[in-house]
Amino acid sequence: MKKSVLAAAFLAALVALPAVAPSAETATPWIHVRVEEAQKDSRVHVNLPLSVVEAVLEAAPEIIESHGKVHLGQHHGMKLEDVRRAWKELASAGDAELVTVEDEDETVKVWRKGDQVHVRVEKAGKEEVRVEVPVSLVDAALSGEGDSIDVKAALSELRKKRGDIVQVNDGDSVVRVWIDEQNAQAK
């Protein structure tokens, strides 16, 4: 009798085990994108394991030319090589305000603090765009040569990152991109 009760308890525990385990948590990093448009009463949530993002980038040869590097060429009169050189020089400067652009009603600020690069765009004194990028991510992205961004290295860094990456709030819509280990977005 005792043996059968123990066996039944063991079986019950086995059956209950998956329910006890935190089903929403996985060790895999997930990248989440949430776009909310209040006027349209519309919400779009996209959740992808980083492994899927990596697969997309690896399988798209027209985006990734070779070895996970994107060739950008010249943008806004500045070659990526120049950006890389400037970034290396700034790295030695430590925490610093990198860029400030003040327009009539818009202010753009880029600064480095600790291990993060911060970008803020304010319009009429109201924060509209907030981007926080880990320094290590920029380091990894710029670890390629010439006019190439090293996407593989950047993704490898993203795997270590948890938390918000991008937040954009322009009044009409809110965009948030973050990484965690949840396989769904909190309701």
Place this chain on the structure above:
Amino acid sequence: MVKLAAILAVPVALLATVASLGVMVVDVREAGPDGHRIVVPVPLVLAQAAVAVAPAIAEEELRIPDNDVLEHIGLARGVLEAIAAAPDGELVRVEEADEQVLVVKEGNALRVHVHGRNGEDVSVRVPLSVVFNALPRGDGRISALALAGSLSAVRFTDLVDVRDGDSHVRVWVW
């Protein structure tokens, strides 16, 4: 008595064989007091045979023409492989005032659920193995044999569930 048993044994054995190989059931329930209910069981082996012989009848229809679509098959295959290897979870949720679309990875399948503005609910479960085998090879041809073989992987699965008011259509395989 033995003769009767022998006579009954043949159809019973046949039915048991068909059942063991799987049956796809289409169940349609119409709304209203006079609504009909139509249940169509299709032995899976018949569906597999139809898919397997399809190239002999419509060879060109099972070939993707050599165009831009073929260039992206590698990407689609890579993404599907990554999704198959990834843990289960909600991939996409689109919510509007009166509509909702949900794409969830559940085991070896993708479940797409649409809640429409008129209250209709459509739920489709797409086994990843079927999608893999439906992708054309390098020459643009879809392997009908592989596709037919993958149908056996959809057993004990609710493939389609559509509810519109009191009407209900369900397709499942057992």
